Amino acid sequence: MVDRFPEISSVEEFIRLRASEDPTEYNRSAWAPLPLAVWWDLVRNHPNMRIWAAHNRTVPPQILAELIKDPDWRVRDRVASKRNCPPELLEQLVTDPHDSVRRLVAGHPRSSRSTVAQLVDDPWPAIAQEARARLANWLSAEPPEPS
Known part of the structure; x- marks a missing residue:
């Protein structure tokens, strides 16, 4: 387009x-x-x-x-919602002061496992829950280790 x-x-x-x-x-x-x-x-x-x-x-x-350095959370929120947002920028947004931005990072398909793991104890329960669910999905998708 x-x-x-x-x-x-x-x-x-x-x-x-x-x-x-x-x-x-x-x-x-x-x-x-x-x-x-x-x-x-x-x-x-x-x-x-x-x-x-x-x-x-x-x-x-x-x-x-x-x-992502903008003082307006709506600008940072828009960046975090972009499908092509680079993982390293999502990593920087993991500590954003605005809940909406961190929630987008928790659910973003390009957020790394280590980025999402930083949100499992987020003060906003919805973010922590989403981060824990994503980590659980990653773990259940991994093949079992050979015995």
């Missing part, structure tokens, strides 16, 4: 597309790629657009790494 959206060439174009009420333009802001320099300009100079940068399906890993 990315191929059908032409590249966004500037921050101004991204902002215009994002603010548009035309669904075609709005969708382009969520699906079209941007040159790396435009990504950096967007996340460094337009903090109110960071959540929409995280929403874009083509956001590169180095931009995601910057976005």
Whole structure:
């Protein structure tokens, strides 16, 4: 689907597309790629657009790494919910102060076993329960050791 959206060439174009009420333009802001320099300009100079940068399906890993430092939990939440979020970023989000972010890390298919294990004693019971269930599933899926 990315191929059908032409590249966004500037921050101004991204902002215009994002603010548009035309669904075609709005969708382009969520699906079209941007040159790396435009990504950096967007996340460094337009903090109110960071959540929409995280929403874009083509956001590169180095931009995601910057976005997980955002003070707004909704930006970090959006990064943690991305299907292609790198495991090393999920590892960094395991201690996030917001419950919603940690819950996404606990259930994310790309979270490593060691990352999930860090959440088994999470203060929020739903997160701890999900982490324990995932670890139990991993253990039950392992072949038995030869005797």
